[in-house]
Amino acid sequence: MGSLVHIEKLSFRYLESKQWTLSEIELEVKEGEIIILAGPSGCGKSTLLRCMNGLIPHMYPGDYQGSVTIDGIQVREEPMGILAQKVGLLFQNPENQIFMFSVERDIAFGPENLALPRQEIRSRVDETMRLLGIEPLAQRAPHELSDGQKQRVALAGVIAMRPKLVILDEPTSLLDPKTASELVSLIQDLNTRLGITFVVVEHRLDLLTKLATRMVVMNEGRKVLDGKPSEVLSNERVGAYGIVVPSATRLYSELAKEGVKLARVPLAPSELTEQLRRIRR
Ligand SMILES: Nc1ncnc2c1ncn2[C@@H]1O[C@H](COP(=O)(O)OP(=O)(O)OP(=O)(O)O)[C@@H](O)[C@H]1O
Numbered sequence: 001m002g003s004l005v006h007i008e009k010l011s012f013r014y015l016e017s018k019q020w021t022l023s024e025i026e027l028e029v030k031e032g033e034i035i036i037l038a039g040p041s042g043c044g045k046s047t048l049l050r051c052m053n054g055l056i057p058h059m060y061p062g063d064y065q066g067s068v069t070i071d072g073i074q075v076r077e078e079p080m081g082i083l084a085q086k087v088g089l090l091f092q093n094p095e096n097q098i099f100m101f102s103v104e105r106d107i108a109f110g111p112e113n114l115a116l117p118r119q120e121i122r123s124r125v126d127e128t129m130r131l132l133g134i135e136p137l138a139q140r141a142p143h144e145l146s147d148g149q150k151q152r153v154a155l156a157g158v159i160a161m162r163p164k165l166v167i168l169d170e171p172t173s174l175l176d177p178k179t180a181s182e183l184v185s186l187i188q189d190l191n192t193r194l195g196i197t198f199v200v201v202e203h204r205l206d207l208l209t210k211l212a213t214r215m216v217v218m219n220e221g222r223k224v225l226d227g228k229p230s231e232v233l234s235n236e237r238v239g240a241y242g243i244v245v246p247s248a249t250r251l252y253s254e255l256a257k258e259g260v261k262l263a264r265v266p267l268a269p270s271e272l273t274e275q276l277r278r279i280r281r
Pocket residue numbers: 014015016017021039040041042043044045046047048060
């Protein structure tokens with residue numbers, strides 16, 4: 001698979017800020033990946049996402065060094081309208097992203113701005129609602145939906161633009177565990193069926209580690225760890241960055257200290273149980 005995001009020596013400082021929020025970030029994302037971005041509050045995760053969809057530097061001015069390329073185009077040089085067809089961003093709070101009288105009209109908003117033919121808009125909206133399982137909501141007013149439904153409608157608005165990359169900033173933080181896990185299944189489905197690449201800032205690691213191809217950890221504006229979730233989560237430095245390691249993985253590390261070596265790093269209780277069973281045999 002080809003490279004979709006290419007970030008080279010990216011440093012950024014907000015206009016009024018003394019400190020650099022991002023320092024010499026290097027990141028490569030291949031098409032089809034699902035990446036978890038983690039790190040302590042204030043380390044620069046949202047800022048890095050803004051650099052991927054162009055909000056930085058187009059909406060947030062500041063000192064900008066290095067380069068961000070998405071699907072071969074320079075984010076810095078391309079207008080937001082062009083970028084919106086490559087990268088979709090889902091904010092933490094869907095209220096910021098839905099504003100129309102009906103769900104259907106809301107989803108059509110982005111494609112309408114692209115001045116696509118009526119027919120094309122219609123089929124995109126229908127297909128997107130089908131994919132996200134929200135057809136029954138088509139005529140509903142967005143403000144009367146539940147948080148989970150709003151989240152889906154906001155995501156539908158993003159997907160209707162047919163972006164190659166979707167970035168999500170703490171998408172499950174307002175959702176109950178069941179709705180959160182449904183959203184994660186949806187991410188997996190969109191990744192498999194449409195080949196959409198995802199970069200997700202998420203604290204609920206137990207939900208996402210199973211499908212993530214990689215995990216990137218930031219600290220104080222720098223990228224400090226980057227690898228498979230199992231590698232990153234079993235790295236002894238990970239605790240220092242405030243990452244809550246899933247309990248199965250933590251047990252793995254404790255067992256290793258006691259001399260019990262498992263073949264694979266488990267990310268969920270079921271994986272740990274499976275491997276312990278094998279040892280006992
Ligand atoms: N618009 C802005 N103007 C000036 N400074 C900002 C702006 N937005 C963020 N910052 C600063 O940049 C740093 C990184 O913020 P950012 O929101 O990227 O962190 P984060 O990792 O997303 O944190 P959280 O986990 O709390 O969402 C913080 O010190 C923050 O105060």
